[in-house]
Amino acid sequence: MLVSELKEKLNLKVFGGNSGLNREITGGYTSDLLSDVMGFADQGKLWITLQTHRNVMAIASLKDLSAILLVKGQQPDADMLELAEEEGIAVLGSDENSFEVSGKVFNSLMQKS
């Protein structure tokens, strides 16, 4: 499923990094600990988190993740968005919490395959 397709399906906000909307999502990873994501998230995963600082983008780029999904109505820091544009990785947003939105993302990806 493309990032843009998931965005439509779950009615997600797009904060920035629009050039990354055509990336392919291969799965999801929900974590707020960057060192955990660094160690265990694979290429193409959608990263669901409440962290909103620039180092999130650094990890996303390093691990070649498909997009970031911020939960609970969190707003990205300005320098996070700058990096999102630079790296071409979309930053999405939802008002739901990690549990709820992870469930929906999981179901969407399962239906698709």
Next chain:
Amino acid sequence: MNRYRADLHIHTVLSPCGDLDMSPVKIVEAASFQGLDIIGITDHNSTHHCELISKMASRQGIFVLMGAEITTKEEVHCLAFFEKLDTLKEFQNYIDVALPDTANDPDTFGPQLVVDEDENILREEKRLLISALNISLEQAEQKVHSMNGIFIPAHIDKSRFSILSQLGFIPFGLKADAFEFWGQGNPEIAKLPGYDGKTPFIRSSDAHFIEQIGSKFSYIEMENRSFENIRTAFHTKGRISLAG
């Protein structure tokens, strides 16, 4: 050049996890007994005991770095120090705005007490001080330096609340004045991504109990003790050595 014994990471009874015995008078007594020349007063997200301890310590010939151990939004602990009282107060305001409005439960986390010279309780801090501030690591570093402070990521070798446990690397462009070890320090740390190869390491006790004060410390070499001389020592090769 003189060599000064410094333990730059000490909590007081104002930190919920700080022992009830960690009053200003007992901290100064212990620091003096341990032969410390410089101490850092670093309560969680609070600076309210710094002025008193600085005053009391100076009578014993001990120099105090006044500051706090802040928790960034990444849950990375960092020490921030300021020379002047007005800057310290300005930084306290910066913290106050960014601290979540979560009440402390003293039975769970411990009491957060502000006391006077004679250990009388003046007030209790109501908001939970160990919460994460709504400030990122980089924002905190830039703020501290814009206020002419000293910025030190704390206990980077701890498996929680450290830059390495939370991020796993030292972010590009982060201008730390030093990095703090709590344990013996792992030489591998110097090879980690983002380390510039020259920022010095210090070691401190992170004391929450009286007997921990000075159990770990660093030697700082300089002509005499001042905020600026400490900063200069951090920025000059070979002036810091670890002990304890």
